[in-house]
Amino acid sequence: MVTSNTGSRTVIALVQNRAGVLARICGLFRRQGFNIASLAVGRSEQKGLSRMTFVVEGPEEVVRLVAAKLDRLIEVVKVEDISDKEHVYREMVLIKLNADNEKRGEILQLANIFNVKTVDVGVDQMTIETTGDSKDIESLLELLEPYGVIEVMRTGRVAVLKSLE
Amino acid sequence: MKKTGAQLLCEGLIHHGGTKIFGIPGGAILPLYGTLSQYPELEHILVRHEQGASHAADGFSRATGKPGICFATSGPGATNLITGMATAMMDSSPMIAITGQVSRPGIGKDSFQEIDITGASLPVTKHNYLVMNASEIPQVVKEAFYIATTGRPGPVLIDIPRDVFMEEVEFDSSYWKEEIEILGYNPPKFANNTQVDKAVKLIEKSNRPVILAGHGVIISHAYDELLKLAESVQIPVVTTLLGISSFPENHVLSLSFPGMHGVAWASLALDQADLVIAIGSRFDDRITGDTSRFATKSKKIHIDIDPAEINKNIEVDVPLIGNVKDVLNQLLPKLKPKTHIDWINHIDKLKSDHPSLKIKKTDDLIGQYVVKSLSDETKGQSVIVTGVGQHQMWAAQHYMYCSQNSWISSGGLGTMGFEVPAALGAKVGCPDKMVWSIAGDGGFQMTLSELATIVENNIKVKFALLNNNHLGMITQWQEMFFDEDYYANAYTANPDFVKLANAYGMKALSVDNNEDVRPAIREANAHDGPFLIDFKIKKEENVFPMIPSGQSVNELVEESIDGN
Numbered sequence: 005m006v007t008s009n010t011g012s013r014t015v016i017a018l019v020q021n022r023a024g025v026l027a028r029i030c031g032l033f034r035r036q037g038f039n040i041a042s043l044a045v046g047r048s049e050q051k052g053l054s055r056m057t058f059v060v061e062g063p064e065e066v067v068r069l070v071a072a073k074l075d076r077l078i079e080v081v082k083v084e085d086i087s088d089k090e091h092v093y094r095e096m097v098l099i100k101l102n103a104d105n106e107k108r109g110e111i112l113q114l115a116n117i118f119n120v121k122t123v124d125v126g127v128d129q130m131t132i133e134t135t136g137d138s139k140d141i142e143s144l145l146e147l148l149e150p151y152g153v154i155e156v157m158r159t160g161r162v163a164v165l166k167s168l169e
Numbered sequence: 170m171k172k173t174g175a176q177l178l179c180e181g182l183i184h185h186g187g188t189k190i191f192g193i194p195g196g197a198i199l200p201l202y203g204t205l206s207q208y209p210e211l212e213h214i215l216v217r218h219e220q221g222a223s224h225a226a227d228g229f230s231r232a233t234g235k236p237g238i239c240f241a242t243s244g245p246g247a248t249n250l251i252t253g254m255a256t257a258m259m260d261s262s263p264m265i266a267i268t269g270q271v272s273r274p275g276i277g278k279d280s281f282q283e284i285d286i287t288g289a290s291l292p293v294t295k296h297n298y299l300v301m302n303a304s305e306i307p308q309v310v311k312e313a314f315y316i317a318t319t320g321r322p323g324p325v326l327i328d329i330p331r332d333v334f335m336e337e338v339e340f341d342s343s344y345w346k347e348e349i350e351i352l353g354y355n356p357p358k359f360a361n362n363t364q365v366d367k368a369v370k371l372i373e374k375s376n377r378p379v380i381l382a383g384h385g386v387i388i389s390h391a392y393d394e395l396l397k398l399a400e401s402v403q404i405p406v407v408t409t410l411l412g413i414s415s416f417p418e419n420h421v422l423s424l425s426f427p428g429m430h431g432v433a434w435a436s437l438a439l440d441q442a443d444l445v446i447a448i449g450s451r452f453d454d455r456i457t458g459d460t461s462r463f464a465t466k467s468k469k470i471h472i473d474i475d476p477a478e479i480n481k482n483i484e485v486d487v488p489l490i491g492n493v494k495d496v497l498n499q500l501l502p503k504l505k506p507k508t509h510i511d512w513i514n515h516i517d518k519l520k521s522d523h524p525s526l527k528i529k530k531t532d533d534l535i536g537q538y539v540v541k542s543l544s545d546e547t548k549g550q551s552v553i554v555t556g557v558g559q560h561q562m563w564a565a566q567h568y569m570y571c572s573q574n575s576w577i578s579s580g581g582l583g584t585m586g587f588e589v590p591a592a593l594g595a596k597v598g599c600p601d602k603m604v605w606s607i608a609g610d611g612g613f614q615m616t617l618s619e620l621a622t623i624v625e626n627n628i629k630v631k632f633a634l635l636n637n638n639h640l641g642m643i644t645q646w647q648e649m650f651f652d653e654d655y656y657a658n659a660y661t662a663n664p665d666f667v668k669l670a671n672a673y674g675m676k677a678l679s680v681d682n683n684e685d686v687r688p689a690i691r692e693a694n695a696h697d698g699p700f701l702i703d704f705k706i707k708k709e710e711n712v713f714p715m716i717p718s719g720q721s722v723n724e725l726v727e728e729s730i731d732g733n
């Protein structure tokens with residue numbers, strides 16, 4: 005089989021919201037030696053069903069095989085590798101960083117271009133929040149680096165296909 | 170009416186026809202065993218090892234197409250089922266395993282004999298359940314049978330805590346008649362019509378077509394459809410190892426099986442074909458060898474119920490995703506009768522140029538001759554169950570399978586030890602058919618404790634033990650691929666198998682020369698009970714033809730240099 009370049013691929017699954025579903029799904033990725041780069045799970049618009057967004061690194065053919073095997077799982081209602089379709093995606097990040105009174109204004113100004121919200125302010129630390137695609141978040145983190153980032157908490161990617169124009 | 174969890178389970182089994190059970194009790198599952206006597210419809214066969222229970226259930230499933238049931242207790246009982254479930258999973262065999270679990274309050278506390286069997290069995294089951302309330306049992310049983318037997322069949326495990334068996338709940342028996350539906354689980358039936366039309370075009374255009382018939386034909390009972398397809402368009406049929414007995418081998422269009430130990434003309438026909446129609450087969454590496462050099466001159470049509478099989482190993486031109494029988498019925502009315510005289514003549518020439526199944530004349534007793542004699546003596550009408558190794562390949566090659574679904578062997582997992590319990594299960598499933606287990610002395614010793622089960626229940630299985638006092642297939646590989654550096658391949662202290670069988674109360678004979686082979690087989694067939702023949706075969710004997718692992722038909726070895 006010809007293998008194409010390894011890149012990161014985004015797979016969406018609609019699954020029944022039951023105990024053990026995640027273990028079944030992750031087991032199939034594990035078997036192929038895939039690292040799940042990110043994973044987001046949450047209730048969907050349909051009762052009893054959750055939607056998951058996976059980002060995995062692996063050759064397209066193998067991701068396709070895993071997606072087909074995922075579909076075989078009884079609790080998986082639908083799976084789609086949306087990497088080659090037009091889609092939008094977002095990630096969210098919480099960043100705790102050093103910010104005394106003096107720096108705080110500066111940080112907020114810098115961060116404004118990234119649509120940042122302040123979620124918590126302490127004596128000399130603060131926590132901010134933003135959503136965006138991975139690149140936005142990387143650049144924000146780079147920008148904040150000099151101030152002393154204490155903790156970064158990122159969610160996995162969530163993605164949806166674009167609506168028809 | 171109030172019912173216990175155990176009663177609900179028993180009713181569920183009866184309702185779904187799962188009445189033959191193979192198992193061993195233990196603490197966690199005892200409440201279920203305590204209920205069995207209330208249900209005379211359920212027949213429980215007490216085995217000697219849970220692996221035996223799982224293979225017996227699998228053998229039953231394969232022989233009947235109905236799910237065999239096995240019971241095991243929590244912990245070691247449950248883990249002993251793993252090999253059997255994996256064997257069934259790899260070969261798409263429906264089967265239901267019921268395991269006891271420690272009581273709910275003990276779960277997660279490393280209680281005595283606690284094992285996370287739903288976790289451990291994830292990769293070897295089609296689906297599994299941990300049932301935490303007795304009220305869920307009816308739905309779970311219903312789903313389990315539905316899942317095990319539909320789509321691509323497979324084993325389903327239901328793990329039930331001890332106290333859930335004993336829990337009483339209100340239940341209305343009319344529930345059993347309700348239909349179920351599982352969201353997102355819709356096994357395909359018919360293939361896409363556009364694809365069917367494309368397949369028809371390819372078949373019309375082809376001059377050198379070959380059908381590769383797999384286990385899917387047997388699972389979907391598409392024997393007649395396959396026969397019709399082959400005959401009306403005059404397409405020769407090769408089968409996969411597990412496709413053996415999907416097409417009568419005494420038919421002029423039958424080419425036996427290709428691949429690693431398949432016959433040369435079948436491998437060559439696949440290689441030279443301009444169209445391969447794979448039906449319910451998954452292009453296993455034992456068939457394809459090097460996938461980049463497999464059947465490169467051909468277009469490919471692939472009929473399979475499992476979308477995950479399409480383009481998994483081999484890229485195909487026309488995928489027909491659906492149930493084999495239904496898809497063939499879609500295809501057949503659209504096909505015009507056709508002949509391929511040149512191609513069939515060509516294949517006849519391949520057959521005479523490469524006489525793969527010719528048994529050499531020798532005074533030594535060899536496995537090939539034993540199998541051929543068994544084939545003749547039973548007129549190709551016996552159900553054959555095998556272990557894994559040389560004897561399995563000789564059984565596949567030299568028995569002429571003339572009756573439908575008469576070959577039961579662990580193809581995917583290659584599980585030694587399958588030969589004894591699976592034969593037991595097959596015979597329980599088909600008491601009116603003759604069942605011969607062709608066994609190797611290695612695999613036979615892995616599960617021979619089930620001889621006791623066989624004798625105890627007078628299960629009339631016959632054993633042809635091809636005893637070479639070696640792990641024969643290992644010896645062959647060490648000879649051919651490891652410079653004859655033999656290691657851990659000989660069994661130098663095998664028991665006297667005749668005495669052993671006798672000790673279990675089974676009749677047995679030993680045969681060490683060609684003259685006695687047929688009379689012994691006749692005696693075994695005439696005997697109304699289980700029987701074992703210990704064929705003391707020559708140990709230096711290899712299976713040919715052979716396409717070494719990962720190679721192609723160009724590397725096919727017809728026989729060894731020393732004329733072996």
Ligand SMILES: Cc1ncc(C[n+]2csc(CCOP(=O)(O)OP(=O)(O)O)c2C)c(N)n1
Nearest residue numbers: 558559560583585609610611612640641642
């Ligand atoms: C459970 C298991 N363990 C190991 C193997 C590897 N293996 C494949 S064939 C073989 C030798 C089989 O010996 P025997 O049952 O005597 O059959 P023979 O090849 O001699 O006919 C072995 C060890 C296997 N297939 N299954």
